[in-house]
Amino acid sequence: MKDRLTSKSSLSNFLGRPFKVIVLAIIVLAVLFPLYWLVINAFKMEQEYFARPPIMFPHHGTLQNFSEIFQKYKLPLGFMNSFLIGSLTAIFTVFFGSLAAYSLTNGFLPRRIKEVFAGWFLIQKMYPAIVIAVPVFFVISRLHLMDNIFALILMNTSFNLPLVLLLMIGFYQEVPYEVEEQSMLDGCNLWQRYACITTPMTKTGLVAVGMLTFVASWNEFLYAVILTIVRAKPLTVIIAGFITDKGLAWGPMAAMGCIVILPVIVLMWAMQKDFISGVSAGALKG
Amino acid sequence: MLISRNVKETRKDRILSWVFIMPVIIILLVTAFIPLGYGLVLSFFKYKLNMPGMKPLFIGFDNYINMFKDEMFVQSLTNNITFAILSVTIEVVVGIVVAMMLSDDSKRSRLITTILLVPMIIAPVAAGTLWRMMFDRTYGVINYLLSLIHLGPVSWLSDYHIAIFSIIFVDFWQFMPYVAVLVLSSLKAIPDSFIDAARVDGASSFDIFGKIVLPVISPVIIIVTMIRFIDAFKVFDTVFVMTQGGPGSSTEMLPTYIYRQGIKFFQVGYSSASAILFIIAMSVVAVLFNKLRTRQLRRLN
Structure with a gap:
């Protein structure tokens, strides 16, 4: 849906729309990435969470840490x-x-x-x-x-x-x-x-x-x-x-x-x- | 409000009214007033818990005087002030910008607002642990991401000059959303017609911000700033798990200092004195903010 050009949206685009999109994207990423990182590490094996480079998208998980x-x-x-x-x-x-x-x-x-x-x-x-x-x-x-x-x-x-x-x-x-x-x-x-x-x-x-x-x-x-x-x-x-x-x-x-x-x-x-x-x-x- | 027109108050109801608030008064006495009074008394004694034979010795104001000769105390005070000023300023400025960006009330903005609630509700200890893991010099993902653009590695938590900024960052991560959410709810009070009218009159975005938005949200900003500023002097959990006050004492804050003195080193009298001084300092801060707030309210009226 396209944003209607109401006054609220003009307030929201205060610093320009592209800037707003960038800032909000960074913030959402900054909130969600650490949580994602926590969850995938919880399912990694011991040798995996110390892997270099770190494994960003694990293909398989283990419940070993939970047990x-x-x-x-x-x-x-x-x-x-x-x-x-x-x-x-x-x-x-x-x-x-x-x-x-x-x-x-x-x-x-x-x-x-x-x-x-x-x-x-x-x-x-x-x-x-x-x-x-x-x-x-x-x-x-x-x-x-x-x-x-x-x-x-x-x-x-x-x-x-x-x-x-x-x-x-x-x-x-x-x-x-x-x-x-x-x-x-x-x-x-x-x-x-x-x-x-x-x-x-x-x-x-x-x-x-x-x-x-x-x-x-x-x-x-x-x-x-x-x-x-x-x-x-x-x-x-x-x-x-x-x-x-x-x-x-x-x-x-x-x-x-x-x-x-x-x-x-x-x-x-x-x-x-x-x-x-x-x-x-x-x-x-x- | 206490309304009691045209209803007769019976004796039984009067007694019950007191019975009803009794549990709260008792809890308040046991967990707040008695400890506070006890702390005040202890602050005038030399009393060490790890020497069982030692009786508390009255030493008057010596604990208070010694505090300012104690480098660790002075450093944790300066650290805490630096931490408070920097973290609150960044949180409030970014929080206002984010709140304005989310003010269009679209579906997407509401979703982002929900996502923003997450950092502020999770346990600060968990947030600290999480970032401790990500900030690790060798295995942390932050340094890995930096290495992709040929930067770092940075010793986020073990460099004397950097560690405090890492703590500030985590505080920002947790509580900028708090500022944004509160400012956002006050932005909703601005009628659309105000801004439309200003637009028609050819006002720029900056005029609108300065002349319409800021006056409306400024009471909220003052309160939020006060709350965050006071909370910045309560910081404990994140420091405890991220740096333990180190390296050296570069991230030691007042709460961690009082904790270490009182609970770890059993310097009971000395620790109580710093706690009492802390209360006095916070009262001064609160009075100052309150003055600012009443002046603001008067100007609005």
């Missing part, structure tokens, strides 16, 4: 850890976050409390997680939660709550207040209104927020590397370990990379619209 990470690098345990950290964090964040967001929107709290939470969002956006790493390390070891995925679930819940609260307050505000009033007159208390009436109306939003949280906790690395030793290591820590202490095991490393990246890409594809609006809201409302 190696399965046996040698504790893939099942790591996957389980990552999955549990991601999904339990999402569940806790959505549950606690929605309770608090509901209370802040429709509950009876002093106005100041709400301002405190808005402030917290800004503060957490600003301060790097690293600044509390050392004290958290102490608190977690005092609580005997070292090398326990619960510690990571707790920390990830804390990191994701501000954005979740912010988004969910928005969802609850979209529900007409008449719905609240009517159910109040029907004699529902706050919990009943939350659980049976208002929250079900925000279901799609909750799912989207849950997925954002899942992705963020699945990808988290800093606290994962500080708070785990052996049993609780998620995939991000295992993949970093390939570089720091296992030398250049590129095939298994690439295979592991595929497993870290793939679920996130699938999720993103499924919820692209919510993802973009979540990202923009996180940036722009704050």
